[in-house]
Amino acid sequence: MDEALLARFTAITGAQNALTPQTHDLTHYTHENRKLVVGKTPLVLRPASTAEVAAIVRLASETGTALVPQGGHTGHAGGGVPDESGTQIVVSLERMNFIRDVDPDGNTITAEAGVVLQTLQEAAQHVGRLFPLAISSQGSCQIGGNISTNAGGTGVIAHGNMREQVLGLEVVLPSGEIWNGLRRLKKDNTGYALKQLFIGAEGTLGIITAAVLRLAPLPKGREVAWAAVPSPHAALQLLNLSLDMAGPGVTAFELIHRTPLEFVLRNAPGSRDPLAQRHEWQVLMEISSGRSEQDARDLAEGIFAAGMERGLVADAVIAETIAQRGALWKLRDDMGPAQWPEGISVKHDVSVPVHLLPQFLERGAQAVAQAAPEARLCAFGHMGDGNIHFNVSQPLGVNGAAYLKQRQGEIQDRVHALVLELGGSISAEHGIGRLKRDLLIATKSAVELETMRAIKRALDPKNIMNPGKVV
Numbered sequence: 001m002d003e004a005l006l007a008r009f010t011a012i013t014g015a016q017n018a019l020t021p022q023t024h025d026l027t028h029y030t031h032e033n034r035k036l037v038v039g040k041t042p043l044v045l046r047p048a049s050t051a052e053v054a055a056i057v058r059l060a061s062e063t064g065t066a067l068v069p070q071g072g073h074t075g076h077a078g079g080g081v082p083d084e085s086g087t088q089i090v091v092s093l094e095r096m097n098f099i100r101d102v103d104p105d106g107n108t109i110t111a112e113a114g115v116v117l118q119t120l121q122e123a124a125q126h127v128g129r130l131f132p133l134a135i136s137s138q139g140s141c142q143i144g145g146n147i148s149t150n151a152g153g154t155g156v157i158a159h160g161n162m163r164e165q166v167l168g169l170e171v172v173l174p175s176g177e178i179w180n181g182l183r184r185l186k187k188d189n190t191g192y193a194l195k196q197l198f199i200g201a202e203g204t205l206g207i208i209t210a211a212v213l214r215l216a217p218l219p220k221g222r223e224v225a226w227a228a229v230p231s232p233h234a235a236l237q238l239l240n241l242s243l244d245m246a247g248p249g250v251t252a253f254e255l256i257h258r259t260p261l262e263f264v265l266r267n268a269p270g271s272r273d274p275l276a277q278r279h280e281w282q283v284l285m286e287i288s289s290g291r292s293e294q295d296a297r298d299l300a301e302g303i304f305a306a307g308m309e310r311g312l313v314a315d316a317v318i319a320e321t322i323a324q325r326g327a328l329w330k331l332r333d334d335m336g337p338a339q340w341p342e343g344i345s346v347k348h349d350v351s352v353p354v355h356l357l358p359q360f361l362e363r364g365a366q367a368v369a370q371a372a373p374e375a376r377l378c379a380f381g382h383m384g385d386g387n388i389h390f391n392v393s394q395p396l397g398v399n400g401a402a403y404l405k406q407r408q409g410e411i412q413d414r415v416h417a418l419v420l421e422l423g424g425s426i427s428a429e430h431g432i433g434r435l436k437r438d439l440l441i442a443t444k445s446a447v448e449l450e451t452m453r454a455i456k457r458a459l460d461p462k463n464i465m466n467p468g469k470v471v
């Protein structure tokens, strides 16, 4: 890229916050976290304010320079990394990490885009409130990234996706203008809801610089339990029983197949099966109460007693201590990393209507067995949201890359065809980014795709915001 132009961008943040390949190792900014996309950039800018972001985007608009917004770099779709051309400038929000306001009376928190999710959760807890988005990358992902991917996680069953937490946004538009939409309103029917366009847009329509987020009451009691269920169908019935008995008190309901549990037991030091017997399917459940610890305990015990009576629960354990609660959650959190030592896998982050999940699991397993009979199916996820991570791991003792090169296409085609037949989504919570762009094109109707492209053209006519991603 033209040195004079790079110098103009550098002048906006100052040389200290303009990193180049000549002065820094930029691998962290250019490689997708699992190295599935390896890009290049001439410059990483680290603005400290909305005004600096706006100045960067204005210059990019004037000169037709492509920008890639980046948060905590934990995304699973390759949306936050530049392409291989070496012409896209990365704009990292990491220095915009100031919490502008915490309001326990209004139940809102106003934070800059670069605030790390866990920092935000702690700030809410400090004033006796809950910020309910919970994902295992929360120690490094950022609010701007969470909004831009409409992140999900384990709390969605009770509190909804990130979209449901956003009351207002501040966004630098592709023209470089600042849209201050930092409203704290629950009700606002004044024309098109612009904020909804930027939520889940993966940085293709503007750069989010700050947000007003909704806070929830902090539960007074919380129980975490692990239960063996005879089948996914029994798990569905247990889910509905739990919702009948505890309503919004069901704050997590995760379905786990034996294989991912085996991977954790084998690869995560110190982990152990919570139940004495080996079971094919299990559920990790969290029950919360706004009243008391005893109330949460009573609810959890009541659910399991009723579940056992109806043959929906084969065995169960409720954590007795905070450490035991942590150990149960750790089994679930380790399910992502525990797959790495098992070799390569084909991943599907899919959703179907909740009641069809047992059917999806049964037919999906048959489809995988036809396409790759020796592969190991590793299914786990957010049953309460109909969202399952339906991963297919290579067989042991073979060259994984070669095996999956041969089988990947057929596995994915079969799984996605089933998802679509059941009225589901090919990307439930990880977004489209770059890795699923072709899949989006192959699976959306022409009218839906063209409407998305029209929105992109209207807001970003010069195609400078994260080009090559999503649409």
Ligand SMILES: Cc1cc2nc3c(=O)[nH]c(=O)nc-3n(C[C@H](O)[C@H](O)[C@H](O)COP(=O)(O)OP(=O)(O)OC[C@H]3O[C@@H](n4cnc5c(N)ncnc54)[C@H](O)[C@@H]3O)c2cc1C
Residues within 6 Å of the ligand: 033, 068, 069, 070, 071, 072, 073, 074, 075, 076, 078, 079, 080, 081, 093, 113, 134, 135, 136, 137, 140, 141, 142, 143, 144, 145, 146, 147, 148, 149, 150, 151, 152, 153, 154, 202, 203, 204, 206, 207, 208, 209, 336, 429, 430, 433, 466, 469
């Ligand atoms: C161990 C692990 C567990 C995970 N579990 C879950 C889970 O349960 N549920 C879930 O939904 N996801 C999960 N993820 C995926 C990931 O953490 C989320 O997608 C997260 O929201 C990404 O945030 P980030 O700050 O890392 O964004 P990045 O990865 O940096 O960026 C993601 C996308 O958002 C855009 N972007 C980032 N910041 C901005 C901004 N300020 N303005 C405009 N665009 C921006 C980027 O361009 C990119 O397209 C997990 C990831 C890991 C590694």
